[in-house]
Amino acid sequence: MDRYSTLAQLYIGGEWRAAASGETAPATDPFTDETLLDVAQATKDDVDAAYRAAEAAQAEWMEMLPTKRQAILAKAAEVIEQRREEITDWLVKESGSTKLKAGFEISNAIGITQEAATFPLRMEGELYPSVTPGKENRVYRQPVGVVGVISPWNFPFHLSMRSVAPALGAGNAVVLKPASNTAVTGGTIIGAIFEEAGLPAGMLNVLPGSGSEIGDAIVTHPVPRVISFTGSTKVGKGIAEQAGKHLKRVELELGGNNIMLVLDDADVEQAARAAAFGKFLHQGQICIALNRIAVHASLADAFTEAFLGTVRALQAGDPSDGQTFVGPIIDDDQLESILDILKRTKEAGATVALGGGHEGRVIEPTVLTGVTQDMSAASEEIFGPLAPILTFESDEEALEIANATDYGLSGSVFTGNTERGLRLARRVKTGMIHVNDMSVNDEPHVAFGGMGASGLGRFGGKWALDAFSTVQWVSIQHQPRTYRFSAK
Missing domain, CATH: 3.40.605.10 (Aldehyde Dehydrogenase; Chain A, domain 1)
Structure with missing residues (x-):
């Protein structure tokens, strides 16, 4: 046999x-x-x-x-x-x-x-x-x-x-x-x-x-x-x-509530591409996927524009199509959980800048702006294709947002100054964090947890x-x- x-x-x-x-x-x-x-x-x-x-x-x-x-x-x-x-x-x-x-x-x-x-x-x-x-x-x-x-x-x-x-x-x-x-x-x-x-x-x-x-x-x-x-x-x-x-x-x-911090000296285009990959790979159903994207206020408009441009190009639908990047949610319970987070975040005052709909179990890649840390999409693990964008005014405020969670799995810092990024990364309470890369990293010989x-x-x-x-x-x-x- x-x-x-x-x-x-x-x-x-x-x-x-x-x-x-x-x-x-x-x-x-x-x-x-x-x-x-x-x-x-x-x-x-x-x-x-x-x-x-x-x-x-x-x-x-x-x-x-x-x-x-x-x-x-x-x-x-x-x-x-x-x-x-x-x-x-x-x-x-x-x-x-x-x-x-x-x-x-x-x-x-x-x-x-x-x-x-x-x-x-x-x-x-x-x-x-x-x-x-x-x-x-x-x-x-x-x-x-x-x-x-x-x-x-x-x-x-x-x-x-x-x-x-x-x-x-x-x-x-x-x-x-x-x-x-x-x-x-x-x-x-x-x-x-x-x-x-x-x-x-x-x-x-x-x-x-x-x-x-x-x-x-x-x-x-x-x-x-x-x-x-x-x-x-x-x-x-x-x-x-x-x-x-x-x-x-x-x-x-x-679980994780992983953050990407985009500092005021970051390469906006590179950060946007990294954020789209780290958020929407496997529909965001990854423990180390980006859950929150926090951007310095001075770059918020430029980053959001670049991010939306990248996300619009992502194909959603049939996972057997080699061009598809965003496929179906695993089951109806998970689908309802994600849609509930979206609903509560909108009711709290966030704006749906892109997406928000779904066909069957395929949720459109969705971008939320005007999000604050107390909103559901920022305070809870989403495990789906919703990307909340928060803003901050200083490195200290960025750190406060990053650590405003009981989780501590992975994270990301984008900056033009790697030593600055390293100093900030070391203060984020997380088991893993990546400077000038997104949060989805796993290498077989390195400590993961x-x-x-x-x-x-x-x-x-x-x-x-x-x-x-x-x-x-x-x-x-x-x-x-x-x-x-x-x-x-």
Whole structure:
């Protein structure tokens, strides 16, 4: 059987199977509403089976030579490249990705998998002197054992792979629960890729299913020691609470209210192009997308004119059209949430300078002017193609606006003076910020993550290695130690 014909099933212990309950749910195209597959829906019994399979397989994985583990991960990256067209087609159909966005997503996933392939030979230990005569101290880095991964629907393929590949590279087995909207691109297709790459059975298990049915079980099951979650702040807080009760570590990448600051010496045309890309890529459904654009008052008119000119040229509609930049919103609930933010922001006094309408789930790229920080489009995470423009009079006021949020994920500063931009960037309370670039940046070897309501921990490079491993102190007493049994 072609392993890529089984994408509607669970993947447990190296076997493709139906759910224990036999239940399925449709995977649909958000642009056409076409049913793509009826996907098996995992139960708590399936969660237990997956974690037990992972636990059993992990010990054998650790006995394998690191170069062999490295080769399997490298092969997975090759398989992704070989299957690029197929994965692109699934991302377009299942997640509403444009072809451009799908290309970025697949390349990012390849990059993080190649980085993870270096991990088996980076599980380094350290030697430390001792304050006890004749003792030697060693600190060994080792896998945590089994990792539970819960991934989102917006960049499903990359954001699943961003946890799965490093966790495997660090020597762990994985149980992956993809978002219900993207069970294939965030889940089962990844199982098929690693199966094709030769990953031993049980090392990766994939469980499509409802969060209300199996979400708690994924987090609270006794086997996993680390839970990696990417998604909303509200859900992330609940996962952190559940994990904390069971003394599990969490890696959380949550929401954002990311800002671009355009200072009075910025290149207006370049800032406008960057803002359009950073705001409207994947319809703004990106945790690190620009949520607010704050411009020095002296440049506000010039920037707005340049920005509107760029945004007007963006094609919205069918994501399968290679010229489309703005595709559909993922589902009706998300659509209504965005339209509600737009409505409340207009009622508060903002002006719709461009767009504002929608056809089906495709919202026109929309630009709002006259926005203040207390309005909904500035104070809430939009996760859609609405671009609020705010103004400021000084760097200090810009900083106040930037930090007027509980979130702290990403951001941007545009300026003609990079040292000025750096000084301001360092004062923005955010995990990532980019001078003279927009906020949507992700490199596989650099620390990725937020602070405050945007999450805990870091992905990428050595930070991902830390996230999915632990250390053990082993001391060796080379000569008999004298033990004192009294204070005399």
